[in-house]
Amino acid sequence: MPERTGGRRTARRPRALWPALAGPGVAWLVVFFAVPLYAVLAVACGRDDAAGDPQPVWNPLRWSLGRRAVPELGVPGDGFRGVWAGLGDGTFGPPALRTFVYVGIALAACCLIGYPVAYYVARHGGRRKGLLLGLLLAPFWISYLMRMLAWVNLLQPDGYVNDVLDAVPGLSGRTWLDGGPVPLVLGLIYGYVPFFILPLYAALDRLDVRLLEASRDLHAGAVRTFLHVTLPLSRQGLLAAAVITALPMFGDYYTHDLVSPSNRTTMIGNQIEAFLRQGSGQRTGAAMVVVLAAFLAVLMVYYLVSTNAAAREAR
């Protein structure tokens, strides 16, 4: 293909244009994303200055794991040592465990609610698809905090939820906002289902209807078609939806503060926020952020690897 040798074209196109376009954005991300992330590590592994204020240490060779705890003197450890000690003494252990349980239950519920909804809109939306999609997107335009405020109001002792439940014998007069885990998990589900539905919808919308028809023609019933065709084909969408909702849920601290502000339901995000805000605990807070980010990075890598594998299989 002589006309495609391209020498002429590349010569005419100044090489500087594309990097110059990307330049400002890349610079922004370096200064306001990469450096701050590194700063978390630098603070987590840093040392106190003369005034006892935690300072970042930029050189990895001078990093420390944090002060050792001296229980006899009542001196708590900090930094990574503080996190390690906190996993044992109840500062971080129970909140971390709770976070896993709450996020797990919420994800399962998101799946149970989100899958039928996404499937229905993607496959059977028909003429109403635009309307349904608009309604599914509506929560994105309503502040998360407003949606939580709405539930706080509904769950008051004299709120509408109890008004409805009063009609049912045995369920009347319940106190919901007593700092227990039920409203918190319900709040998480309510808050994050919309984020779960969208990626799942995108995946189900791309599903090739001919495959479902083929399954039907081969006499598979609705249940078998679902289990052997639809579900495996939407696995990537489910995975994407789970990751997209799990990442922010692991770092959520405001849902707890709004609907269930008690020590019994503290999540890991609450501990991080509390430690970062107070000067002396900042090193431990930063170390906790590093641990959480590392854990979530593992989740992400798993997701990316499996997505790549699926893409390769498809080819």
Place this chain on the structure above:
Amino acid sequence: MSTRVGRRRWDRVVGPWRHPWGLAAVTWIYILWALLPVLVAVQFSFNAGRSRSNWQGFSLRWWTGDVSSLMRDPQLWVTMRNSVVLAVLTMLITTPLGVALAVGLTRWRGPGRGPANLLMLVPLVTPELVLGSALFLAFTRVYETVGIRPVAALVGGLPVLGGLAERVGTITTAQIVGHVTLNLSYVVVIVRGRLLSIPAQLEEAAQDLGATPGQALRTVLVPLLGPAVFAGLMIAFATSIDDFVISAFLLADATSETVPVRIYGGVRTAPTPALNALATAMLALSLLAITLAIAVPRLLRRGEAKTADAVTEFASLDL
């Protein structure tokens, strides 16, 4: 054999795919469950009493009458202004930065492209708590000259910007930076999705006809990118208006509160229906924005467009 015949007959009666009424019911119940509580919250902004859960009749006291109502409490006004200013600034800074980054990253073939791409993708999967605490530590420990202070403290001395900052409000520079960082990669991903669907030959054709690369970009690519740019603007605005974590971490004091931060503080102290009025006002603003976002491109293209291009693009956003 009899089952097969039975099935065929059933097919003739109801068609190959029955309408799944069960799924339809689940979907509509879900939609009601997702949206009704918000409507109730809107309702209680018109409550005549102090309660946010017990309906005591219709009144506008939490909108205009009471001293602590939306119109008369200066703090609530500041909060609203902060949210809007922050969202508009975020939108105006993020979109050009993101569009340029998307075009640059898609076309650039040199070394450094890989790392730049990675740097662009990581923020998409960084939880807000991590980003928020990273920026909080950065602005208190690294960029201490900027710090977590109102914009006016940074550009107050400058001729034009200074006056603008005084008028524009009391949000912090760090909040603007945080919101732009939060949104930048989303805009890039949306624009890049559109870019990949535009054949490179169009630009090459323009260049063969004598356009410089810059001209080809301006006259061919930019118009074709229109819907994606619009979707980017929408997403940046919506995310910013909605955001709580970044705004809260990079808060200076009560003067830099945004609406979500105020709701958070309000629920935890002594809330009145004025809080519902604040949330409702913000919701109305968001609805206005989305109506504009859907109507404007349609008007521009005089109806030949399909419904809500930007919305579908947003919906199919697949990370």
